[in-house]
Amino acid sequence: MLNLREIHKPTTLTDALKLLQQPGTVALAGGTALHADARRSFAAAQDVQAVVDLSALGLTFIREAHGTISIGATTSLADLAESPILNALANGVIARAAHRSVSSVLRHQATIAGTLIAEPDGILAVALLALDARVTIKHQETRTFTLADFLAMRAELLPRSLVTEISVAFANPRAALHDVARTPSDKPIVCVCVAAQIENGTAHRVRIALGGVGDTALRASAAEQVLEGQTLNDAAIVQAGNVAAQGLSPHGEPSTALRTSFRGSAEYRKEMASVLTRRAVKELAG
Numbered sequence: 001m002l003n004l005r006e007i008h009k010p011t012t013l014t015d016a017l018k019l020l021q022q023p024g025t026v027a028l029a030g031g032t033a034l035h036a037d038a039r040r041s042f043a044a045a046q047d048v049q050a051v052v053d054l055s056a057l058g059l060t061f062i063r064e065a066h067g068t069i070s071i072g073a074t075t076s077l078a079d080l081a082e083s084p085i086l087n088a089l090a091n092g093v094i095a096r097a098a099h100r101s102v103s104s105v106l107r108h109q110a111t112i113a114g115t116l117i118a119e120p121d122g123i124l125a126v127a128l129l130a131l132d133a134r135v136t137i138k139h140q141e142t143r144t145f146t147l148a149d150f151l152a153m154r155a156e157l158l159p160r161s162l163v164t165e166i167s168v169a170f171a172n173p174r175a176a177l178h179d180v181a182r183t184p185s186d187k188p189i190v191c192v193c194v195a196a197q198i199e200n201g202t203a204h205r206v207r208i209a210l211g212g213v214g215d216t217a218l219r220a221s222a223a224e225q226v227l228e229g230q231t232l233n234d235a236a237i238v239q240a241g242n243v244a245a246q247g248l249s250p251h252g253e254p255s256t257a258l259r260t261s262f263r264g265s266a267e268y269r270k271e272m273a274s275v276l277t278r279r280a281v282k283e284l285a286g
Contacts, residue, residue, distance in 0.1 A: 006050035013138055013162065016052050020160050024049035027162060029074045029111040059164060062086065067170045073113035073163040077101055077124075080112060089168070090131055090175035093193055097127035097177060100188065113163040120151045123191045126211035127177055129219065130193035131168045137161045151216040173197045173205065176283035178276040182263070188212060189264045192244075192276035194284055196227070203227050203284070208240070208277060213248050213258055213269050220244040223277060232285035241278035245270050 007028075010016040019025055028051040059072040062083050069085060080086055080098035087095045101124045102110045115124050116135075128147055135150040137143055139161035147166075150157065175195040179188035190212035196203040206227045208220040223244035230236050248258050248270045258266035 004048065004051065007053060008050065009053040009056055011056045013057060013164070016054065016057060016162060017139065017160075019050070019052045020162070022050065026051055026159050028053050029055075029114045054162070064170065068167050069170055070165050070167045071112055072165050074111045076108050077110045077112065077115060078107040081107065088172075089170070090173055090195055091177075093127040093175045093177040093195075094124075094131070094168070097124045097193075100179065103185070112166055116147075116151070116166070117154060117158065117163070120154065120216040121211050121214060122217070123177070123179055123188050123211055125151065125217040126191050126193045126209045127175075128166065128168070129209035129217045130175060130195040130207045131173075132207065133166055133168050135163060136165045136167065138164050147217075148219065171197070171205070173207075174284050176280040178279045178283075179211075180272050180276065190269050190272040190276060192273065192280050194277065194280035196284055198232075198284065201231050203230060203232055208244060208280075210244065210248075210273050210277075212264075213273050220247070220273075220277065222247060227281065232281055237278050237281045237285065240281050241274040244277040245274035248273060 008019050010019060020027060024047060026048050054074050057074070059074040060079070061070070061072040062075060062079065062085055063070045064085050069089060071080070077098040081095050083095060086092065099107070101115055101119070101122060112124070115122065116128070119125065125147070133147040135145050135147055137145070137157055142164070145153070173195045175193060177191070177193045179191035181188045188211065192211070193209045194207070196206045206224045208223050209217055210220055211217045220243070223240045226240045226243050227236055258269050
């Protein structure tokens, strides 16, 4: 429940972090998650009395330098979707995921960091996880985490720290992003992103990320091992799809346990994880 009394707009990270130490104070970037679904925010257990507007901190950018693409935390999903740099990276999966994350009405408002925090199992998290993205946060010191570690520890790291940027090494693998939804414009129920370096028909540095099958996006490590160093033929594709779904269970660990909701049963999600993995790998093979 929002019970706003103050809105702060600091111009330095130091001032922003000081403000965030105050009780009932949260960061405000795009604000879509804060207003639309307070139940999923880290302020769910208390009234939000003050917000810290991050728009004057210079965290809106997409830069390419020294083999790395860096994306500022407050960069909008519209900027991601339209970026020539991101559309040229890994078959444009980050740009496409940003486009699929929210409706066109909200795309100019929602930000990359806010979307990762509010939808840690969403399609944007999946695309970034498949590309080995890293997340930099600022508290008393600056620290960088793999996206997987950040998603797992986000409740501990936030809200009294700030995400400052997300980075992806410019290895530029091939990548394929597939999802299933109730309608073409609806949020994905299950999504899969597969990335790999293909050399002489053989797959290397294979990454398979799944979304909609756990609390956060997750890597299908066993399925990655099936494809690593292999030719992406029909037999390998089928095996990878089967293995990707094997570790998914309604009775698994809390972070990876399949769930049933009005959008899809646990059994449906498990089957779609297998089907979409096969589709994505087949696209890479093609």
